[in-house]
Each structure stands twice: as C-alpha cells, then as structure tokens.
Amino acid sequence: MQYRSIDANGIRFNVAEQGEGPLILLCHGFPETSYAWRHQMTALAAAGFRVVAPDMRGYGKTDSPADPEAFTLFHLVGDVVGMLDALGEKTAILVGNDWGASVAWQAALMRPDRFRGVVAIGVPMMGQPPVPPTQIFPQTPEALFYTLYFQQPGVAEAEFERDVSVTLRKLLYAASGDAGPRAPGDGTPNPFSMVSRKDGLLVPLPLPAALPDWLREEDLEAFVDAFTRSGFRGGLNYYRNLDRNWALQASLKGKTVDIPALYLVGDRDVGLSMPGMRDIIAAMPTLVPGLQPPVFLENCGHWAPQERPDEVSAAIVEFAKQL
Numbered sequence: 553m554q555y556r557s558i559d560a561n562g563i564r565f566n567v568a569e570q571g572e573g574p575l576i577l578l579c580h581g582f583p584e585t586s587y588a589w590r591h592q593m594t595a596l597a598a599a600g601f602r603v604v605a606p607d608m609r610g611y612g613k614t615d616s617p618a619d620p621e622a623f624t625l626f627h628l629v630g631d632v633v634g635m636l637d638a639l640g641e642k643t644a645i646l647v648g649n650d651w652g653a654s655v656a657w658q659a660a661l662m663r664p665d666r667f668r669g670v671v672a673i674g675v676p677m678m679g680q681p682p683v684p685p686t687q688i689f690p691q692t693p694e695a696l697f698y699t700l701y702f703q704q705p706g707v708a709e710a711e712f713e714r715d716v717s718v719t720l721r722k723l724l725y726a727a728s729g730d731a732g733p734r735a736p737g738d739g740t741p742n743p744f745s746m747v748s749r750k751d752g753l754l755v756p757l758p759l760p761a762a763l764p765d766w767l768r769e770e771d772l773e774a775f776v777d778a779f780t781r782s783g784f785r786g787g788l789n790y791y792r793n794l795d796r797n798w799a800l801q802a803s804l805k806g807k808t809v810d811i812p813a814l815y816l817v818g819d820r821d822v823g824l825s826m827p828g829m830r831d832i833i834a835a836m837p838t839l840v841p842g843l844q845p846p847v848f849l850e851n852c853g854h855w856a857p858q859e860r861p862d863e864v865s866a867a868i869v870e871f872a873k874q875l
Contacts (some may be wrong), residue, residue: 553590553605555613560634561627564611567606571597575641576872577632578605579649582787583712583723584855585778587771589647591861592868599869604639606631608652610786612778620705623789625797628655629662636666645872647855649673651790658801660809669812669875671857671868674821676832677813677839680805684795694749698767701747702791711752712784717776722757724772727822729853730764734825744822744854760864766859809840814871816864818852823858844871 553568568586570593587607596603607614609631610623617623632655636644646667648656653675653874661671681688689697712719725731726743734740747753763772791848815836823829837843847867852860 553587553593555586557613558635558638560638561608561630563615563631564615565606565609565615565631565635565638567604568593569602569604570594571600571602573602574598574872575602575636575639575755576868577635577644577646578603579632579646579648579651579652579655580605580608580611581648582790583720583775583784584650585775585780587774587778588746588855588858590771590804592647592857592865595861595865596868596872599873601869601872602641604635606635607778608655610782610789612782616782616786618704620792621790621796623786624793624800625655625658626800628790629659633663633666642666643668644815645669645671645868645875647671647673647868648675650675651787652855657734657809660811660813661804662808664809664811667811669814669815669871670809671814671871673864674818674823676815676853677809677819677836678832680801682716684798686795690746690747695746696749698744698747698753699791699794701753702788705785705788705792708753708788709784711754713779716779717772718759720772720775720779721763722754722759724767724775724855725760725764726757727854727858728764728766729818729820729851730760731758731853732820733819734822740823740825742822745825749767749826764859766855766861771858787848808838809842811842812871812875813840813843814847814867815840815843816847816849816856818849818854818856818859820851820853821856822854 589605612618644734
C-alpha cells in the first residue's frame with residue numbers, strides 16, 4: 553500500500569492511494585486502520601477506480617486532536633468532504649465498515665451533492681432514538697454495555713494498551729466469523745456486548761492459539777504497530793460523542809438518504825446478536841429509499857472486508873459500475 557499525507561478539514565491525514573478513474577473512498581472502523589482495506593485497494597484499482605483509504609481521524613499516522621469533542625460525526629463527515637477537496641475530486645462513492653459505515657451513512661445523508669453512492673458494511677442506517685443513546689444501553693451493578701464502558705476517558709485505554717498485541721488478537725478474533733455463530737443471549741464471548749465492571753472487556757475473550765486464515769501474522773503486526781504508535785484514545789473518542797451526535801443530529805430528523813445505497817453484513821456479525829438488529833435492517837428502506845436488497849455474507853463476522861475480501865470487492869465493483 554502506497555501512502556502519502558493530505559491536509560483536510562484542519563488536520564493531516566495519512567492515506568493509501570491506488571488506481572485511476574472515478575474515486576472510491578474507504579473508511580475503516582474500530583479497532584482498524586486503512587490497512588483493513590488492503591484487499592479492496594488492489595481489486596478496485598484493477599476494476600478501473602481511483603481508491604483512497606485514510607487512517608481516520610485519531611488512528612494510525614493521522615492527526616488525533618486533543619479535545620475529545622472533536623470526534624463527532626459532524627467532524628468526521630467534514631473530514632471526508634475535505635478529503636474530496638484535497639484530492640481534487642467533486643464526487644466519490646463512499647464505503648465504510650463499522651464506524652466507517654456510520655460516517656458513510658451520515659455523509660450520504662448530509663452531502664448527497666458530494667457522494668454518488670454509499671456502501672455500508674456491518675452497521676445499518678438507523679433513525680433518531682427518542683433519548684440520548686447512553687440512556688438506552690443496558691447496565692447492572694456487575695456489568696455495563698461496552699459503549700458505556702468506553703465513556704470514561706482512560707479506562708479502556710489502560711486495559712487495551714497494556715498489551716496491544718493481545719488486545720488486537722482477542723478483539724479481531726472474537727468478533728470474527730471464526731469465533732462461531734451468534735444468537736441473541738447465547739452467551740458466546742463477544743467484545744461488543746456487556747463488560748464486567750470488575751474484570752474489564754478482554755478477560756472473557758478467547759486468545760486464539762493461531763490466527764484465522766484471513767489474518768496473517770504480518771497483517772496483525774501492521775495493526776499492532778499502528779496502535780502502539782497512536783494508542784486507542786482517538787478511536788474510543790468516537791464512542792464518547794454518541795450523546796453529542798444525538799443532539800446535533802436532531803436537525804436531520806426525518807431526512808432520508810436519497811442516493812443509491814448497498815448494505816452488506818456477515819451472518820455471524822456480532823451486531824446481529826443484538827436484540828432487534830434484524831428488524832432495523834429490514835426497516836432500512838424507509839430511511840434509505842434507494843437501498844438495494846441487503847447482502848448477508850455466509851459464515852462471516854464483523855471484519856467482512858478482511859474475512860471475505862473477494863465477495864466484498866466484487867459487490868463494491870458491481871454497485872459502483874451501476875452508477
């Protein structure tokens with residue numbers, strides 16, 4: 553992957569770039585970097601597209617503002633719009649996984665003049681809840697939902713940065729399809745569920761004896777090097793703005809995503825084990841009128857671009873060429 557730096561929306565981004573043609577912008581999730589798109593970069597470039605994958609705000613070699621409030625979805629949408637300007641492009645197709653999917657949906661919602669199509673992986677488009685999100689997430693005296701565990705600055709950072717390699721081995725494996733099928737309440741260790749107030753998030757997660765086939769040791773090391781450099785604070789700050797996003801997005805309530813859209817999700821994605829998630833996916837056409845039928849990737853977990861690279865790349869190319 554060939555990298556360079558660009559200035560956009562007031563900060564400096566580290567971006568991978570390949571190919572020539574209409575622009576496709578790839579937005580990764582947590583805990584990933586632009587390296588998560590290593591397979592798509594080559595495949596999409598070969599299909600006749602200019603492909604750019606940034607380390608998102610707070611990740612890898614991209615700047616990480618000191619103010620936690622500088623990580624709202626409005627800042628992140630500003631980042632991808634600013635990247636288009638810095639790259640000299642008027643429009644792009646936007647693709648995102650995990651948090652990158654949330655950014656992609658909101659960019660499509662706010663700036664249909666700059667994005668011709670949107671591909672979201674894992675996270676569906678959701679409507680505005682009636683109360684701030686942190687009031688919805690469950691907690692008990694013994695445990696709290698992972699998004700609540702992430703709220704207090706320094707707590708998750710201390711746990712995750714104690715041994716970055718072990719942290720990433722556990723998180724990437726436990727949310728992958730290799731960890732097994734998921735069902736609501738089945739008790740399968742899951743990094744994106746309830747967290748023990750006493751033990752933290754990582755303790756119950758399995759440490760695989762060997763990496764899954766889709767993740768080589770050199771791939772893991774690329775992520776370990778990136779998070780050893782950056783720490784986890786930037787990525788966790790995305791979660792610390794959930795309530796602020798809710799307040800800011802009140803201005804968009806009732807607006808629909810009016811550009812062509814595609815949604816993909818692994819049938820073993822940990823998100824599908826959350827109660828009501830399949831109903832949310834089924835209801836998406838009311839929020840995204842131009843949505844194509846959702847694609848469920850068999851035996852695939854949360855890291856679809858890495859776990860099922862050929863299928864994901866083929867779906868993006870087919871969608872993009874329709875536009």
